Amino acid sequence: MKLFQKLLLAPAALGLMAPVAASAADLNIAGLSQYGSQEQVTSITQFSDVQPTDWAYQALSNLIERYGCVAGYPNGTYRGSRAMTRYEAAALLNACLDRVTEVTDELKRLMAEFEKELAVLKGRVDGLEAKVGELEATQFSTTTKLRGEATFDMGAYSYGGSYDRGNANTGPGLSDKPLYSAWVFNYDVRLNFDTSFTGKDLLRTRLRSGNFAASAFDGGQYRITKLDKSFESKAGPNVVDVDRLYYTFPVGNELKTTIGARVRNTEMLAITPSVYKSNISDFLYGTFGTAGVYNKETGAGAGLVWKQKVKKGNPFMAAAINYVAKEAQNGNPSAGGIMTDASAGSFLAQIGGAGKNWGLTGAYRYGQCGTDLRSGTQYTYNNSKAKCADIQALGGSGAATNSFAINGYWQPSQSGWVPSISAGWGISTFTNGYEVKIDTQAAQSWMVGLQWNDVFVKGNSAGMGVGQAPFTTSTFSGATPYDGNYTWEWWYNFQVTDNISVTPALMYQSRPAGQNTPIGETFNAFGGVIQVGFKF
Numbered sequence: 001m002k003l004f005q006k007l008l009l010a011p012a013a014l015g016l017m018a019p020v021a022a023s024a025a026d027l028n029i030a031g032l033s034q035y036g037s038q039e040q041v042t043s044i045t046q047f048s049d050v051q052p053t054d055w056a057y058q059a060l061s062n063l064i065e066r067y068g069c070v071a072g073y074p075n076g077t078y079r080g081s082r083a084m085t086r087y088e089a090a091a092l093l094n095a096c097l098d099r100v101t102e103v104t105d106e107l108k109r110l111m112a113e114f115e116k117e118l119a120v121l122k123g124r125v126d127g128l129e130a131k132v133g134e135l136e137a138t139q140f141s142t143t144t145k146l147r148g149e150a151t152f153d154m155g156a157y158s159y160g161g162s163y164d165r166g167n168a169n170t171g172p173g174l175s176d177k178p179l180y181s182a183w184v185f186n187y188d189v190r191l192n193f194d195t196s197f198t199g200k201d202l203l204r205t206r207l208r209s210g211n212f213a214a215s216a217f218d219g220g221q222y223r224i225t226k227l228d229k230s231f232e233s234k235a236g237p238n239v240v241d242v243d244r245l246y247y248t249f250p251v252g253n254e255l256k257t258t259i260g261a262r263v264r265n266t267e268m269l270a271i272t273p274s275v276y277k278s279n280i281s282d283f284l285y286g287t288f289g290t291a292g293v294y295n296k297e298t299g300a301g302a303g304l305v306w307k308q309k310v311k312k313g314n315p316f317m318a319a320a321i322n323y324v325a326k327e328a329q330n331g332n333p334s335a336g337g338i339m340t341d342a343s344a345g346s347f348l349a350q351i352g353g354a355g356k357n358w359g360l361t362g363a364y365r366y367g368q369c370g371t372d373l374r375s376g377t378q379y380t381y382n383n384s385k386a387k388c389a390d391i392q393a394l395g396g397s398g399a400a401t402n403s404f405a406i407n408g409y410w411q412p413s414q415s416g417w418v419p420s421i422s423a424g425w426g427i428s429t430f431t432n433g434y435e436v437k438i439d440t441q442a443a444q445s446w447m448v449g450l451q452w453n454d455v456f457v458k459g460n461s462a463g464m465g466v467g468q469a470p471f472t473t474s475t476f477s478g479a480t481p482y483d484g485n486y487t488w489e490w491w492y493n494f495q496v497t498d499n500i501s502v503t504p505a506l507m508y509q510s511r512p513a514g515q516n517t518p519i520g521e522t523f524n525a526f527g528g529v530i531q532v533g534f535k536f
Contacts, residue, residue: 041070047078054080069096144195148536151229155529156183157216157507161522171221172523173378173516180216187211188229190243198249206244206262211237217529219282222512223374223381224469224487225525228279228286254309259302263324265348265365266294268303270318273352273361273407276422276449276465278491280505280531283375284465289447290426291470292403293365295374297346300328300338315355323347326370335389341398342388344370360408369399373428376443376470377485377514383438383472384428396433403428415454419463422449428470435476445470459495464488471514483514503531 044050044061051057060080064070069092072078111118136142159179163172171179188210195203210231212218219226233239246260246267258268266287274288287294303322310316326344330336337343345368352361369391373384384401391399404427411420425446430438447467455462465488472483491505509525517523 041072042068046076047072049077050080056080063096067096071095141195143197144193147192147194148190148534149192150189150534150536151187152532153186153188153215153217153227153230153529154184154532155217155527157181157225157525157527159523159525161517161524163517163521163523172513172518173382174221177221179221180214184215184217186215186217186230188231192244201247201249203247204244205242207240208243209233209238209240213237216527219375222378222509222525223376224283224485224509224512225507225527226282226375227529227531228282229531230282255304255306257302257304258322261300261329262298263301263303264296264298265301265303265322265324265346266296268301268305268320268322268348269350270305270307270320271350271352271354271359271361273350273359273363273405273409273424274422274449275359275409275411275420276451276463277461278449278451278463278465278489278505279493279503279533280491280529281465281487281489281507283445283469283487284447284449284467284489287374288405288407288422289424289445289449289467290363290403290405290407291375291445292373292401292426292428292443293348293363293405295346295365295367295372295403297324297326297348297367297371299324299326299344301325313356315353317351317353319349319351321347321349341368342370344368344388346371357413358408358410361406363405363407365401365403367401367403369433371401373401373403373443373470376445377472377483377516378512379483379514379516380440380443380470380472383440384430384443384470386434386437391433391437394436396436398431399433399437400431401428401434402431415452417452419450419452422451423447426470427473439475439477439479440472440481441476442472442474443470444468444473455492457495460493461495462492464490481515482519483511485509485511485514499535501533503533505529505531 041047041064044057044064050060060070060078071092158181159171170177189208191207193205195205197203208231212230213220213232213236215230216225217227218230218232231243233241242262244260244262244264246258246263248256248258250256276285278285283289283291287296301322301324303320305318305320307318308316324346325338327336327342328338333340333342335342339345347366348363350361350363352359354360369386369388373381375381376384386399388399391397405424407424409420409422412418423446425444427442427444429442430440435441445468447465449463449465451461451463453461467487468485469487471485472481475481486509488508489505491503494502496502505528507527507529511517511523512525513523
């Protein structure tokens with residue numbers, strides 16, 4: 001209730017208090033005259049008989065300091081335990097009303113002085129209300145928001161080294177297939193329809209299209225050259241696919257569940273294990289340098305994420321498990337289904353902790369034949385793609401990969417010369433039936449990414465990533481593998497606006513074909529790209 005309203009009710013309240021108040025016959029007129037003529041006090045400490053332990057101390061202090069309408073007796077006392085006469089109450093009420101009148105007159109003066117400005121503001125508010133009403137009347141859904149992202153990629157790769165086939169323009173392991181080296185202009189567009197029914201759940205439907213299939217950036221020739229955003233439908237370029245369809249909802253305060261017909265395992269994690277955000281390399285950025293575990297398997301699946309509930313900024317623990325079957329839509333158990341030998345399924349588990357500036361995670365993925373390591377040298381990646389049917393035709397069965405990864409990051413509290421550091425190491429082993437089809441028994445990978453924020457201009461960033469994509473480290477035959485490789489990228493992100501960014505980048509791969517490059521020979525790839533991103 002406002003002060004003025006309280007004061008208007010004061011006489012009624014005082015009337016109810018009349019039985020306990022002194023009568024007019026007991027009134028000391030001289031004392032009242034002295035009380036009413038006293039100047040208002042400015043601090044409660046001026047009253048010698050008011051102590052901080054008194055129950056009304058704070059209320060009296062507020063009246064004095066905020067409104068300045070409390071007076072005392074000439075001897076510096078307030079006499080708070082004494083009954084108040086109606087005349088004394090009238091004197092106090094009159095002083096407070098004078099203050100309210102002063103405030104009211106001041107407000108009237110200010111309103112008159114800023115009359116034009118207030119009229120303009122009222123007009124703007126009325127206009128905004130009209131626009132909000134129009135939007136509400138024309139929106140296609142009260143529960144769904146459209147979030148879009150379009151990416152343009154312009155650039156090229158060139159190939160060199162002692163094993164470059166010159167005029168034939170082919171690379172190791174590609175037979176007579178030409179290497180793509182022309183300057184290209186590709187696009188990747190995503191439209192997310194995010195629906196919430198309770199405010200805490202999410203139904204995501206993503207439509208996606210692109211034209212990367214014949215580009216040097218799609219990883220079709222050497223997987224390590226693939227960009228993170230490089231999509232093309234299996235039906236061909238410029239065809240729109242339903243790329244995601246899943247529903248996430250909370251179960252209690254710390255647990256949430258996801259289930260979907262088109263869901264990706266890396267979108268059901270408890271902790272994102274890296275703060276390196278180049279948006280360029282699929283290996284260094286997209287799979288956090290540990291492509292054997294975080295292989296972006298997409299299909300029908302479900303997952304659980306537990307995250308410890310703590311005060312914002314405090315360290316917390318988290319864990320996640322999920323299962324994705326690439327061939328879940330196929331009803332033939334020898335060719336697909338859920339939890340069959342032919343599901344091409346991936347089971348991923350992650351556990352870790354994170355704080356305001358750091359994170360540390362460990363993860364494991366069990367992958368059936370038909371899944372892959374997502375990235376790697378041409379030799380190792382092609383080996384990891386062995387299909388169950390091909391293995392079974394050669395007498396093998398129960399083939400699987402077991403992959404482990406450790407990832408961590410640290411970032412400074414403020415931008416400066418010290419960059420954020422993200423790192424990861426992973427190992428994958430091939431078991432049982434794989435030996436009848438391939439020779440790779442184990443493969444490893446690692447990465448380190450450095451990123452500087454607010455470089456030259458606030459909002460811009462720069463970074464460098466280096467690592468080795470999955471490469472064969474041991475074989476079933478016992479032969480020594482020569483599959484090592486290195487990959488680098490350097491980039492700078494111009495944040496033109498909140499919704500538009502331009503990122504030029506340079507990429508280099510020392511041995512993208514791995515063991516397919518003969519011993520003693522060299523073969524490398526050097527590329528450049530300008531990536532323009534739009535978010536809406």
